[in-house]
Amino acid sequence: MKILADKHIPFIEKALEGLGEALIKHGRDMSPSDFKDIDAYLGRSVRKLGEEELAASTVQFASTASVGTDHVDKDYLESHGIAFASAAGCNAVSVADYVTASLLNLACTRGFSLQGKSIGIVGAGNVGSRVARRCRGLGMDVILNDPPLRRASGDEKYRPIDEILGCDFISFHTPLIRSGVDKTLHYFSNDFASEIRPGAVLINTSRGAVADTEAVLKALDSGRLSDAVIDVWEGEPDIPARLLKKAFIATPHIAGHAIEAKVRAMRMVVNAMCSHFQLSRRVDEKDFLPRPDVEKIKIGRAGSIECRLNQAVKKVYDIEKDDSSLREILSVHKDKRPEFFDRLRRDYPVRREFSTVKSVSAPEDAAALCKAVFPPPER
């Protein structure tokens, strides 16, 4: 069997050992000729997959080690009988960690309490539902919006978008959908911004194009938005520098990049491939994950609860480091910026999910909130 795989799927070479001939390349360096005589493809979100790559290909199984599939022409795959797998849910915990870190950082820096603040979550799937749980645990009022889930379940907990507009925070967790009744392309538009609560905070960890960059800039300039936390960018890897300068937190599309998430994605696509070709090999995440550096955390007594929790979170994940690494892009020549952005993602340091912290000791006033920030591992 011949497999083409993205070099930056962690441990991919080891996982594929003995399964056939593996051609391992960075997604952006793959050319259509690399797809020509392969049986299986294991890719990432950085490389599109459609007719150009597949027209002359013998591939029978294609996959992406990501949740988002907006880079894949699934209709083309289906109409050509090519099996497809993605890594649904692989990084939901990682993104929830990221949103938690950004909320605590913002609250501590700007000097407000999260308790009693409202957050509207647009898209309540794997990520959105976990973000909701963390926010409730932090004492926030959570409103969920998810029309497809509302239609499928009839559950009234999924509220109309109008109810989201009045929230203090609005966090997007939808796929990028370019057309149709559930279209999310440029969901955050000038019209949307004109209806939100003045001074709201935008968090976008979904896809850059879910928010219209010009509309976000205008909303920040007018004060309609007081702050924006931006992990995903229109035009990646060529990101809009003007938005980077204005965002309170700006990171290089790494919300889902905890090592657990990346190894889980690797396991999901390799195992899906093996089952497609009826191979007995299965990989197990545990064989690849290093022992966490931080297993115990002690929460202090001095300062606001948000600042103390922010300090605790920093021991596992310092979001400010990701923010300052990305801001260095501004000192790089314009032509080299896309490469710089890609490199930050490729060489991303090992980050652990917060649930790898086994013991958190906290004074009484912080104990309940700690459970929301450092949840137990999911089984």
Ligand SMILES: NC(=O)C1=CN([C@@H]2O[C@H](COP(=O)(O)OP(=O)(O)OC[C@H]3O[C@@H](n4cnc5c(N)ncnc54)[C@H](O)[C@@H]3O)[C@@H](O)[C@H]2O)C=CC1
């Ligand atoms: N920044 C990052 O590193 C990451 C980004 N993502 C992005 O976040 C998205 C969500 O991830 P998951 O929660 O794992 O996916 P998911 O598929 O579990 O959940 C997405 C939810 O959005 C809902 N939805 C679809 N259209 C909607 C609309 N118009 N309005 C409101 N809700 C809508 C769906 O019904 C679904 O429940 C992914 O598609 C991906 O684009 C995902 C993981 C990591």
Ligand SMILES: O=C(O)C(=O)[C@H](O)COP(=O)(O)O
């Ligand atoms: O899973 C998704 O969707 C994401 O956005 C991932 O963070 C994408 O990661 P890469 O495939 O770009 O490594």
